[in-house]
Amino acid sequence: MIIKTLLSGDLPRSRILSAMLLAVLIGLILAPFVFPGARSLNVAATICVFVVLVASYDLLLGYTGVVSFAHTMFYGIGAYGVGLALNGMGPSWWAVFVGTSGALALSLVLALVIGLFSLRVKAIFYAMITLAVASAFAVLASQLSDFTGGEDGRTFRVPEMLQPGFRLLDTEILGRAIDGKLITYYLVFFSALALFLFMLRIVNSPFGRVLQAIRENDFRAEALGYRTVIYRTLANCLGALIATLAGVLMALWLRYVGPKTMLSFEVMTDILLIVVIGGMGTVYGAVIGSALFILAQNYLQVMMGKASVAMSGIPFLANLFHPDRWLLWLGVLFVLSVYFFPTGIVGRLRARALTRERP
Amino acid sequence: MTKILNVAPQDTALPKVRVDMVPLLLVPVLALLMLPLVGSFPTWVTLTVAGLAMGMMVFMMASGLTLIFGLMDVLNFGHGAFVSVGAFTATMVLLPMRSWVEADSVWMNLSVVGMAILLAMVVTGLLGWAFERIIIRPVYGLHLKQILITMGGMIVAEQLIHVIWGAEQIPLPLPTTFRGAFIIGDAALEKYRLIAVVVGLIVFVSMFLVLNRTKVGLLIRAGVENGEMVEALGYRIRTLFVGVFMAGSALAGLGGVMWGLYKETLTATIGAEITVLVFIVIIIGGLGSVGGCFIGAMLVALAANYAGFLAPKVALVSDILLMVTVLLWRPQGLYPVAKR
Numbered sequence: 001m002i003i004k005t006l007l008s009g010d011l012p013r014s015r016i017l018s019a020m021l022l023a024v025l026i027g028l029i030l031a032p033f034v035f036p037g038a039r040s041l042n043v044a045a046t047i048c049v050f051v052v053l054v055a056s057y058d059l060l061l062g063y064t065g066v067v068s069f070a071h072t073m074f075y076g077i078g079a080y081g082v083g084l085a086l087n088g089m090g091p092s093w094w095a096v097f098v099g100t101s102g103a104l105a106l107s108l109v110l111a112l113v114i115g116l117f118s119l120r121v122k123a124i125f126y127a128m129i130t131l132a133v134a135s136a137f138a139v140l141a142s143q144l145s146d147f148t149g150g151e152d153g154r155t156f157r158v159p160e161m162l163q164p165g166f167r168l169l170d171t172e173i174l175g176r177a178i179d180g181k182l183i184t185y186y187l188v189f190f191s192a193l194a195l196f197l198f199m200l201r202i203v204n205s206p207f208g209r210v211l212q213a214i215r216e217n218d219f220r221a222e223a224l225g226y227r228t229v230i231y232r233t234l235a236n237c238l239g240a241l242i243a244t245l246a247g248v249l250m251a252l253w254l255r256y257v258g259p260k261t262m263l264s265f266e267v268m269t270d271i272l273l274i275v276v277i278g279g280m281g282t283v284y285g286a287v288i289g290s291a292l293f294i295l296a297q298n299y300l301q302v303m304m305g306k307a308s309v310a311m312s313g314i315p316f317l318a319n320l321f322h323p324d325r326w327l328l329w330l331g332v333l334f335v336l337s338v339y340f341f342p343t344g345i346v347g348r349l350r351a352r353a354l355t356r357e358r359p
Numbered sequence: 360m361t362k363i364l365n366v367a368p369q370d371t372a373l374p375k376v377r378v379d380m381v382p383l384l385l386v387p388v389l390a391l392l393m394l395p396l397v398g399s400f401p402t403w404v405t406l407t408v409a410g411l412a413m414g415m416m417v418f419m420m421a422s423g424l425t426l427i428f429g430l431m432d433v434l435n436f437g438h439g440a441f442v443s444v445g446a447f448t449a450t451m452v453l454l455p456m457r458s459w460v461e462a463d464s465v466w467m468n469l470s471v472v473g474m475a476i477l478l479a480m481v482v483t484g485l486l487g488w489a490f491e492r493i494i495i496r497p498v499y500g501l502h503l504k505q506i507l508i509t510m511g512g513m514i515v516a517e518q519l520i521h522v523i524w525g526a527e528q529i530p531l532p533l534p535t536t537f538r539g540a541f542i543i544g545d546a547a548l549e550k551y552r553l554i555a556v557v558v559g560l561i562v563f564v565s566m567f568l569v570l571n572r573t574k575v576g577l578l579i580r581a582g583v584e585n586g587e588m589v590e591a592l593g594y595r596i597r598t599l600f601v602g603v604f605m606a607g608s609a610l611a612g613l614g615g616v617m618w619g620l621y622k623e624t625l626t627a628t629i630g631a632e633i634t635v636l637v638f639i640v641i642i643i644g645g646l647g648s649v650g651g652c653f654i655g656a657m658l659v660a661l662a663a664n665y666a667g668f669l670a671p672k673v674a675l676v677s678d679i680l681l682m683v684t685v686l687l688w689r690p691q692g693l694y695p696v697a698k699r
Contacts, residue, residue: 328518
């Protein structure tokens with residue numbers, strides 16, 4: 001019952017899916033204790049942030065049917081907001097607060113302006129405009145080096161409680177020191193969880209239903225009396241704000257901001273790949289997709305490296321399996337899934353569960 | 360009995376289509392406005408020629424995209440991939456025939472570049488055919504899927520370039536006689552830029568003639584206006600689609616070769632980087648309009664060059680500012696295409 005309320009009545013509706021979600025959740029909760037080592041903790045934190053980022057993108061793409069390429073821009077605004085505030089004002093919670101609220105305000109204004117300017121027209125127009133604005137923003141961030149640190153980005157110190165040297169308890173719990181890194185991880189994790197549940201609430205609210213109506217048939221939604229421009233713009237702003245918060249979390253975790261990790265177009269294509277492969281229009285797709293994608297990004301490449309070495313005798317194939325070429329295979333998977341499984345992994349699993357119930 | 364029908368006398372001509380002149384004036388007006396700001400005349404000439412050259416190259420890449428959109432209502436987000444493939448294909452001619460490239464003879468240089476362009480256009484044209492067949496055909500009419508799928512096609516194409524040509528940058532030196540500049544008065548005009556202007560003009564004029572003076576062009580224009588009607592009159596619009604898609608891709612390939620020689624180094628993302636500019640250009644011109652695309656390309660390139668000289672920081676966002684200004688004035692672009 002509590003679970004049902006927490007998930008806003010939108011249960012996974014598939015046993016396999018529930019099992020996968022539980023596995024991801026438990027894995028993320030226990031990550032610092034079960035998988036020791038800096039790298040695996042980093043993977044876990046990245047998954048948390050990406051779940052939020054991708055789910056907020058799903059709000060736009062999957063639920064409202066709006067293609068935006070400016071999502072990394074909002075993500076970057078959040079990261080840069082906190083990063084520059086901490087860099088300029090010193091490591092304090094006040095700086096985190098100022099940076100976050102400044103970033104949120106900027107994102108809101110930008111999302112409103114872009115939305116009102118171009119959401120009246122077709123989806124295609126919006127996609128192009130956001131692409132142009134986001135790339136201009138990325139160029140600005142890397143060129144205004146006095147302010148943003150240019151290509152190198154900025155490193156900064158986080159508030160004392162989050163610094164790796166900080167000890168909350170003198171004793172170790174389950175063989176792990178309770179240090180600032182752990183606290184940061186749980187800060188990221190619980191914020192991500194809260195934001196995720198919040199988005200689940202949004203898409204299952206009457207507001208979310210209107211968004212889906214707009215996606216299915218905007219003319220009809222308009223005819224029913226919903227001002228589609230306003231709903232689209234609201235969804236756009238909401239997505240932007242949550243992406244900004246995801247950026248804040250990422251910056252706090254990495255203690256670094258830079259154009260390559262925060263604003264580059266690669267991040268945008270990653271988001272697209274995750275949301276489509278995971279499942280558009282199902283917030284859960286973001287969880288499954290991010291977990292699989294980030295794990296693949298970090299561990300599949302090692303396996304591909306081995307395959308490439310094994311095939312080093314054959315010139316073309318070796319190149320095809322070169323560890324840097326993993327995006328090729330994901331791209332193929334992406335195209336295939338747009339054709340054959342437009343609802344992604346989650347949609348497939350749900351459809352399977354449905355046919356099993358009513359054969 | 361009074362006249363019931365008010366029939367026009369037979370010798371009156373059909374009502375003329377009014378030509379919208381205002382956008383045409385924008386380019387010279389922008390150029391002239393900048394003259395006092397730049398200050399010195401020779402610098403202004405250099406900047407203007409540089410802008411025109413860049414504009415022509417962008418036009419080559421953008422014209423195919425806008426025509427494809429106008430005719431088929433398909434926006435190919437993977438258009439940049441054809442630009443990259445075109446540029447990389449050119450290396451297959453230009454690098455093995457290095458002696459011709461380095462020879463100090465205009466004819467040898469021209470013919471080797473000509474061969475490179477021809478090969479690039481053939482390859483990108485065929486690729487366009489495959490792309491239309493495999494990637495785009497199943498998603499006609501579905502905008503959301505088109506955006507996603509062409510984006511995916513772009514990712515795959517970029518990675519395949521890495522697989523085929525390797526992941527490193529490839530230097531692409533300009534042929535010997537194309538280097539350097541003509542000095543006229545105090546103004547330095549780079550030779551390669553002049554060549555780009557000439558090639559761009561040839562492309563524009565031939566495209567204009569094909570669209571306005573041939574039957575195929577008539578059908579294409581009719582298809583942009585109303586595809587179903589063309590089909591009802593017994594023409595296979597599918598064949599037309601494929602042809603235009605191939606031609607547009609080949610033009611992108613041509614633009615890619617020119618752009619690659621201009622940059623002199625090649626990376627697989629060369630197409631993705633220019634895509635943003637290309638989109639801005641076709642938005643400014645009005646989606647689907649070739650003439651608007653030409654003017655848009657010139658405006659964007661000139662503005663970028665002037666801004667780069669006058670206020671380098673502004674140059675970073677000059678295209679966006681230009682786009683916003685144009686859209687505030689004409690929300691559908693300079694030459695709105697009637698149907699959309």
